[in-house]
Amino acid sequence: MFDMSKQKKLVSVVGLKMYFPIYSGVLRRHTGDVKAVDDVSFEIYEGETLGLVGESGCGKSTCGRAVLRLYEPTAGTIEIDGREIAKADQTALRKMRPIMQMVFQDPQASLNPRMTVADIIAEPLSEHTRKTGKERLDRIYELMDAVGLNRDFANRYPHEFSGGQRQRIGIARALALNPKFIVCDEPIAALDVSIQAQVVNLLEDLQKDFGLTYLFISHDLSMVRHIADRVAVMYLGKIVELAPRDGLYEDPHHPYTKALLSAVPEPDPVAHDEANRVILQGDVPSPSNPPQGCNFCTRCPSVMDICKRDDPEFREITPGRFVACHLFNETQTAG
Amino acid sequence: MLDGAKPSVLDVKDLKTVFKTRRGEVHAVNNVSFHLEPGELLGVVGESGSGKSVTMMSLIGLLPMPPAEVRNGHVMFGGKDLLRATDEELRAIRGARIGFIFQDPMTSLNPVFNVGFQVMEPLRKHMGLTKSQARKRAVDLLELVGIPDAARRLKDFPHQFSGGMRQRVMIAIALACDPEVLIADEPTTALDVTIQAQILELVHDLRRKLGMAIVWITHDLGVIAGIADRVLVMYGGQVVEQGPVRELFANPKHPYTRALLETVPHVRGARAERLEVIQGQPPMLSGQPTACPFRDRCAEALPRCSQENPWRVSIGAGHDVACFWDADTGRPRDV
Numbered sequence: 001m002f003d004m005s006k007q008k009k010l011v012s013v014v015g016l017k018m019y020f021p022i023y024s025g026v027l028r029r030h031t032g033d034v035k036a037v038d039d040v041s042f043e044i045y046e047g048e049t050l051g052l053v054g055e056s057g058c059g060k061s062t063c064g065r066a067v068l069r070l071y072e073p074t075a076g077t078i079e080i081d082g083r084e085i086a087k088a089d090q091t092a093l094r095k096m097r098p099i100m101q102m103v104f105q106d107p108q109a110s111l112n113p114r115m116t117v118a119d120i121i122a123e124p125l126s127e128h129t130r131k132t133g134k135e136r137l138d139r140i141y142e143l144m145d146a147v148g149l150n151r152d153f154a155n156r157y158p159h160e161f162s163g164g165q166r167q168r169i170g171i172a173r174a175l176a177l178n179p180k181f182i183v184c185d186e187p188i189a190a191l192d193v194s195i196q197a198q199v200v201n202l203l204e205d206l207q208k209d210f211g212l213t214y215l216f217i218s219h220d221l222s223m224v225r226h227i228a229d230r231v232a233v234m235y236l237g238k239i240v241e242l243a244p245r246d247g248l249y250e251d252p253h254h255p256y257t258k259a260l261l262s263a264v265p266e267p268d269p270v271a272h273d274e275a276n277r278v279i280l281q282g283d284v285p286s287p288s289n290p291p292q293g294c295n296f297c298t299r300c301p302s303v304m305d306i307c308k309r310d311d312p313e314f315r316e317i318t319p320g321r322f323v324a325c326h327l328f329n330e331t332q333t334a335g
Numbered sequence: 336m337l338d339g340a341k342p343s344v345l346d347v348k349d350l351k352t353v354f355k356t357r358r359g360e361v362h363a364v365n366n367v368s369f370h371l372e373p374g375e376l377l378g379v380v381g382e383s384g385s386g387k388s389v390t391m392m393s394l395i396g397l398l399p400m401p402p403a404e405v406r407n408g409h410v411m412f413g414g415k416d417l418l419r420a421t422d423e424e425l426r427a428i429r430g431a432r433i434g435f436i437f438q439d440p441m442t443s444l445n446p447v448f449n450v451g452f453q454v455m456e457p458l459r460k461h462m463g464l465t466k467s468q469a470r471k472r473a474v475d476l477l478e479l480v481g482i483p484d485a486a487r488r489l490k491d492f493p494h495q496f497s498g499g500m501r502q503r504v505m506i507a508i509a510l511a512c513d514p515e516v517l518i519a520d521e522p523t524t525a526l527d528v529t530i531q532a533q534i535l536e537l538v539h540d541l542r543r544k545l546g547m548a549i550v551w552i553t554h555d556l557g558v559i560a561g562i563a564d565r566v567l568v569m570y571g572g573q574v575v576e577q578g579p580v581r582e583l584f585a586n587p588k589h590p591y592t593r594a595l596l597e598t599v600p601h602v603r604g605a606r607a608e609r610l611e612v613i614q615g616q617p618p619m620l621s622g623q624p625t626a627c628p629f630r631d632r633c634a635e636a637l638p639r640c641s642q643e644n645p646w647r648v649s650i651g652a653g654h655d656v657a658c659f660w661d662a663d664t665g666r667p668r669d670v
Contacts, residue, residue, distance in 0.1 A: 055527035055528065055529060055530075056527055162616050164616070165616075192382040192383055192554070192617070193382060193554060193556075193595065193598060193599060194382060194594070194595065194598055194612075194613040194617075194632075195616075196598075197598045197610040197611065197612045197613070198612050198613075198614075200610055201609065201610055201612055204609070219527065219528070221528070221602050222599065222600040222601055222602045223600055225600060225601075225602060225606060226600040226606065226607070226610060246606075249602065249603070259529060260528060260529060261602055262532075263528040263529045263531065263532035264528055264557065264602045265531075265532075265535070265555065265557030265558050265560065265561045266557055266560060266561075266601060266602065266603060267556035267557045267559075267560050267584065267596060267599055267601070268560055268584060269560045269561070269580045269581045269584050270581065270584075271560075271603070272560055272561040277532060277536075279529075279532050279533060279536055280529045280532075280533070281533075283497045283499060283500070283530070
C-alpha cells in the first residue's frame with residue numbers, strides 16, 4: 001500500500017470554509033448562511049488518492065470545487081504544489097489551472113453538445129498552450145489513445161457516445177495539460193455497474209502512468225474502498241473522520257462512519273442475515289441551521305451531554321487517524 | 336422453485352414489448368416469463384436498458400402506446416389476462432390490487448396537492464370510503480410507514496418532506512388499498528445509504544405485517560441480496576437467469592451474472608487489487624434478437640451463441656439459466 005512518510009504533500013487545505021449567504025425579506029438582508037463546508041482541513045500526498053465520502057448535501061462536492069477555486073472560499077488556505085490558491089488573483093490562478101483539473105459527475109451535462117470530441121479535448125490546449133494545429137491534433141490522438149477511445153471518433157459529437165465513453169472524453173480533457181492533481185467529482189455515479197469498473201480501472205492506470213494525485217469524491221463506499229489510499233468522511237459540512245483506507249473500513253472510529261458502513265448492503269445473502277445493522281433515525285439537519293454542539297448529535301446512537309454543548313475538535317488520535325468525536329477525547333483524558 | 340405448490344398471484348408468459356422509433360424498432364422486452372408467488376419478494380436485477388422497468392410497465396398498461404406496443408404474451412392476474420383487459424378493468428386493478436412505487440419520490444408525487452389528498456385519493460376512488468373514513472385510514476397508513484405526527488402532516492405538501500419521508504408517503508399510497516401485488520421500481524436508488532437502510536427495514540416490517548407479494552426492481556445487487564426470496568437477472572430485454580436468492584448468489588451460472596457479481600467491489604471482506612471488468616457496451620436491441628444478447632461481452636461465447644438465442648433451461652430446484660455454455664462442466668450445454 002501507499003507509504004505516506006516518504007511522500008511530499010501536494011495539496012494542503014487548512015480551515016476551509018465555504019458559506020453561501022441567504023438573503024431574505026423585502027430588503028434582501030443577509031440573514032444567515034448555508035454552511036456547505038465548515039472548517040475543513042486535510043492534506044493529499046503526491047501520487048495518492050484521497051477518497052471523500054458522505055451522503056448527498058454533506059458538502060463533499062462543494063469542498064472539491066472550492067479546493068480548485070471554482071468557488072470563492074469564505075475562509076481558509078489552500079496550497080497546491082507549493083502555491084497558494086485560496087487568495088491568488090485571477091492572473092496567477094490562470095497560470096495554476098493546468099496543474100489542477102476536474103472530472104465531473106454527469107458526462108452528459110459537462111460536455112458541450114455542439115463541440116466534437118476533438119474540439120472538447122483541444123479547448124484546454126488552445127487556452128493554455130501555443131501548439132500548432134498539427135501538434136494539437138497529435139496530442140488529441142495521444143490522449144484519446146490513453147483513455148481508450150478510438151481515434152476515428154475524433155470528429156463525432158458527445159451524443160453519439162455511451163455514458164462510459166463520454167466519461168472517457170471528460171477524462172481526456174482533464175488530462176490534456178498534464179495536470180498533477182485531479183478532482184474526480186462522482187465520476188462513476190451516472191454509469192451502469194458494468195461500466196463503472198471500466199472507468200475506475202482507467203483512472204487507476206492513468207494514475208500509475210502519469211503520476212496523478214486524485215481527490216475522489218463519491219457516495220459509493222465500496223468503490224472508494226477500492227480506489228482510495230486514505231478516506232475522509234464528511235457529515236454536514238465537516239470532516240468527521242480521516243484515516244488510511246484499511247483502518248477506516250476495518251475499524252471505523254466515528255459513530256457516523258460506523259453507521260454509514262453498516263448501512264451499505266452487501267451483495268451476499270448470507271452476510272445480510274448475520275449483519276448487525278446500525279440504523280440511523282431521522283434525517284440530516286439543514287446546513288443553514290446546524291444543531292448546537294456536534295453536528296451529528298441529533299442522530300448519534302452514542303450521544304452524550306457534552307455533544308449537545310461543544311463541537312468536538314478534529315484531532316489526530318493515533319498517527320494518521322483523525323476523528324472529530326467526544327468519545328475519543330474521553331478515552332484520551334482517561335488513559 | 337415451488338412451481339405448482341402454490342398458485343401464482345401473477346403469471347407472465349412470453350411478454351414481448353417493442354418501441355417504434357424513427358430509426359426502426361427497439362425490442363425492449365423479449366419473451367419474458369416469470370411468476371410471482373403469494374407473499375414472496377421477487378428481485379429483478381439488470382442494468383439500465385435491460386428491460387426491467389418496461390416489463391413491469393407493460394404488464395399493467397402504463398406504457399404510452401404508441402410508441403410502445405405489447406406484441407405478444409399473457410399476464411394472468413386474478414384469473415384475468417391483463418394484456419387483454421379493457422382500460423376500465425385495468426383502472427380498477429391499478430392502485431387497488433396492484434400497487435406501484437416509483438424511483439423518484441419527488442417527481443411521482445403531485446407538488447400542488449397535499450400529501451393527505453394524495454393518500455386518500457385511491458381510498459376514495461377504489462374503496463369508496465367517505466372523506467372522514469379515508470382520512471382515518473390515511474393517518475393509519477402514514478403511521479404504518481413510520482411518518483411521525485401523521486395526522487398533522489396530512490396537510491403538508493410533498494416539498495415539505497425529505498427524500499426518505501417522501502418515499503414513505505409513496506409506499507403508503509401504494510399500500511392504501513391492501514394490494515395483492517406491489518411493484519417497486521428502484522424505490523431506494525434516489526436515496527442515501529442511511530435512508531435506504533431505513534426504507535429496507537420498513538419493507539421487512541411491512542411484509543411481516545401485511546404479507547403481500549412484491550416485485551422489487553433494482554440494479555443494486557446488495558439490496559437484492561438483503562431482501563429478495565427469488566431473483567430474476569435481466570440483460571438485453573431477456574431473462575438470463577432465475578433462482579432462489581441464496582442459490583443464485585452462491586452458484587451463479589450465467590456468464591453475465593457471474594461477471595456482475597465479480598465486478599462490484601465490497602465494503603467488507605477481501606479487497607481486490609484490480610476490479611474485474613465486463614468489456615464492451617450493452618446491446619442496442621434493434622431488430623428481432625436472433626442471437627444471445629450477451630455474446631459480444633461474454634468470455635465463454637461459443638459459435639452457436641451468434642446463431643441462436645439461448646432459451647431458459649432448468650438446472651436445479653427453481654434455478655434456470657439461458658446459456659449454451661455449462662458453467663459446471665466448462666463445456667457447451669447439451670440442449
